[in-house]
Amino acid sequence: QKEVEQDPGPLSVPEGAIVSLNCTYSNSAFQYFMWYRQYSRKGPELLMYTYSSGNKEDGRFTAQVDKSSKYISLFIRDSQPSDSATYLCAMSTRMDTGRRALTFGSGTRLQVQP
Amino acid sequence: DARVTQTPRHKVTEMGQEVTMRCQPILGHNTVFWYRQTMMQGLELLAYFRNRAPLDDSGMPKDRFSAEMPDATLATLKIQPSEPRDSAVYFCASAPDRYEQYFGPGTRLTVT
Numbered sequence: 001q002k003e004v005e006q007d008p009g010p011l012s013v014p015e016g017a018i019v020s021l022n023c024t025y026s027n028s029a030f031q032y033f034m035w036y037r038q039y040s041r042k043g044p045e046l047l048m049y050t051y052s053s054g055n056k057e058d059g060r061f062t063a064q065v066d067k068s069s070k071y072i073s074l075f076i077r078d079s080q081p082s083d084s085a086t087y088l089c090a091m092s093t094r095m096d097t098g099r100r101a102l103t104f105g106s107g108t109r110l111q112v113q114p
Numbered sequence: 115d116a117r118v119t120q121t122p123r124h125k126v127t128e129m130g131q132e133v134t135m136r137c138q139p140i141l142g143h144n145t146v147f148w149y150r151q152t153m154m155q156g157l158e159l160l161a162y163f164r165n166r167a168p169l170d171d172s173g174m175p176k177d178r179f180s181a182e183m184p185d186a187t188l189a190t191l192k193i194q195p196s197e198p199r200d201s202a203v204y205f206c207a208s209a210p211d212r213y214e215q216y217f218g219p220g221t222r223l224t225v226t
Binding site: 104 | 118159170214215219220
């Protein structure tokens with residue numbers, strides 16, 4: 001069993017829909033949680049970064065962490081065709097995640113239909 | 115606009131040949147990562163360096179893969195001999211002393 005599980009999708013939604021993307025994990029030592037967005041044939045780019053449990057909002061994006069359930073979510077409001085990409089969750093036990101390797105989920109492919 | 119650059123972007127080679135992939139990290143970033151991405155396994159860490167010193171290469175098949183940082187502006191990943199199962203996209207990422215890792219565009223390797 002992988003440390004981080006993520007449904008590969010694809011998830012297809014109409015433009016304007018609210019999207020919910022999720023990951024579960026098994027390592028209770030994970031404290032730092034990230035969402036990366038990866039467009040086709042590009043490298044991943046950081047979208048959101050959160051620490052421990054709680055919510056963080058940035059524009060149309062909200063990241064939610066529930067450490068008691070070992071479950072994290074990314075919500076996208078008013079989804080746009082430009083949001084079509086693969087979304088990868090990533091986690092670390094340490095804050096200095098730029099100095100340490102991350103554990104990634106396998107990614108969920110999202111398609112937003114115009 | 116500082117970016118991680120990787121060369122070549124695409125590589126097709128025959129089984130048994132040596133493959134060398136290069137990465138130029140963002141200037142001033144002291145940590146460099148090599149990842150491999152496949153449909154089946156997702157994004158896997160192969161190795162990473164801090165201040166050019168290898169910190170962890172436990173994700174690499176030691177018999178055929180090697181990673182080096184000859185200087186602060188160049189990281190290399192070599193496969194010798196290459197095998198069809200090595201076909202994947204190889205990403206380099208660099209990071210400053212905080213949380214964000216910046217990924218390059220990747221090298222798409224096909225071994226026939």
